[in-house]
Amino acid sequence: MxxxxxxxxxxxxxxxxxxxxxxxxxxxxxxxxxxxxxxxEKAAVSVQEEPEVSAEPEETPVQIPVDFSVLQAENPDIYAWIRIADTPVDYPILQSKVDDDYYMDHTVDDKEGLPGAIMTEYSYNPEPFESDAVTVVYGHNMLNDSFFSRLKDYQDETFRQEHPYIEIYTPEHIYKYRVFAAVTYDNRHILYNYNCRTKEGYQAFLDSLSEVRIMPTWIEDPLPVTTDDRMIVLSTCNGNHDERFLICAVLTEEQ
Known part of the structure; x- marks a missing residue:
């Protein structure tokens, strides 16, 4: 008993x-x-009214839908914003110039712990989106449908057709990318293993997307990107320590 x-x-x-x-x-x-x-809500910018047309036409300034002055007043490491329409992917992107891995375990308000933040690495992407041919954006695959957890939905053809574009906002530009691959990849560090600043390294990385052959993987055929294009890679964990899940998208429009 x-x-x-x-x-x-x-x-x-x-x-x-x-x-x-x-x-x-x-x-x-x-x-x-x-x-x-x-x-x-804090970062949202209301759409401004169109200015009156003057006698001499002037170039219309880019309407950035994110108030970076408010965000950077709280954390100057916020330098961009990522949005996939009609999905939970709607977050600031941060980059530490001191510690590449800092925002893996520090939040957007600079507190230690999960879920970290959406981030890029300064050592490998000193000029992300603008001049770097390949920009890799990292985010955790959270269990609560946040951060990059919804990237796995790109394995579904209907979802791909309904969400073909990824938008990146910076204080000066709007970048629009079209998704061309959803790849189950190994855990190699892409920009360490491939010098995408060279055409040879860039092409070797593009070739690797088809060579890894871990399922499930979808790649548009023929490949709509060359070493003359700029592209982004969204990278998240895949439930397996030895694997990553990548969404690759080519730049189609820049404002």
């Missing part, structure tokens, strides 16, 4: 710890989603 009581107490403790852990995760997720919502 004593042994049964002891086992009951052990199982009860385990159960209560598990419940507390689940509640803790739910609370953390709720807090994080609320932070993300408030950040989007």
């Amino acid at each position: 004593k042994q049964k009581n002891l086992l009951f107490r052990i199982f009860l403790v385990i159960f209560l710890v598990a419940v507390a852990g689940i509640i803790g995760l739910l609370v953390r997720d709720h807090i994080q989603k609320d932070k993300d919502r408030k950040l989007r």
Whole structure:
């Protein structure tokens, strides 16, 4: 009887710890989603009215839909914004010039811990989107449908057709990219292994997308990108320590 009581107490403790852990995760997720919502509201810029037409036509300035002055006042490492329409992917992009991995485990408000932030690496992308031929953007594959968790939906053809474009905003530009590949890749560091600043390294990386052959993988055929194009790679974990999941998109429009 004593042994049964002891086992009951052990199982009860385990159960209560598990419940507390689940509640803790739910609370953390709720807090994080609320932070993300408030950040989007704070960063949103209302569409300005069209100026009156003057006698001499002037070039219309680019209407950036993100208020970077507000964001950078809170964290100067915020330098861009990524958005995939009609998905939860709607986040600032950060880059530390001191520690490439800093935002893997530091949030947008500079606090240590998960979920980190969407980020690029200064050592490998000192001029992301603008001059770097290949820009790699990292984000965690969270379990609560946030950050880059929805990238896996690009394995579905209908989703690809309905969400073909990725938009990147910076304080000066709007970049529009079209998705051409959703690749289950190995865990090699792309820009360390391939010097995409050279045409040879860039082409070797493009070739590797087809050579890795880890399923599931989809690549548009024929490949709509050459070493004369600029592209982005969205990289996230794939539930396997030895794999990454990549979304590759070629630049089609720049404002």
